[in-house]
Amino acid sequence: MLAHAASCRNHPEREALGICIECRTRVCAECVTKVEGINYCVACLGKLAIAGERHDATVAAPSPPWLAWVSASAWFLLAALLAWGLVEVAMPGSGW
Ligand SMILES: [Zn+2]
Numbered sequence: 001m002l003a004h005a006a007s008c009r010n011h012p013e014r015e016a017l018g019i020c021i022e023c024r025t026r027v028c029a030e031c032v033t034k035v036e037g038i039n040y041c042v043a044c045l046g047k048l049a050i051a052g053e054r055h056d057a058t059v060a061a062p063s064p065p066w067l068a069w070v071s072a073s074a075w076f077l078l079a080a081l082l083a084w085g086l087v088e089v090a091m092p093g094s095g096w
Pocket residue numbers: 020021022023024025040041042043044045
């Protein structure tokens with residue numbers, strides 16, 4: 001076997017299929033991970049994941065105000081339906 005000019009850093013016997021965009025390391029299909037169409041090696045993906053978690057933590061906001069409103073409306077609707085159901089049970093076909 002000829003020594004591959006482009007072999008995986010972790011698997012010298014395997015052909016590299018991608019290059020990590022971060023560290024320019026050649027990686028095989030097993031070692032490469034595509035994130036939004038961009039190749040990352042395992043090491044850089046780990047860094048990316050950590051950075052992503054930090055990013056999410058800062059972005060994550062408390063429940064938006066509309067959520068509370070929707071929730072309240074849903075409960076009101078449920079209560080109304082429940083009340084309607086009780087009326088139906090209490091007075092089945094009561095003259096109207
Ligand atoms: Zn990398």
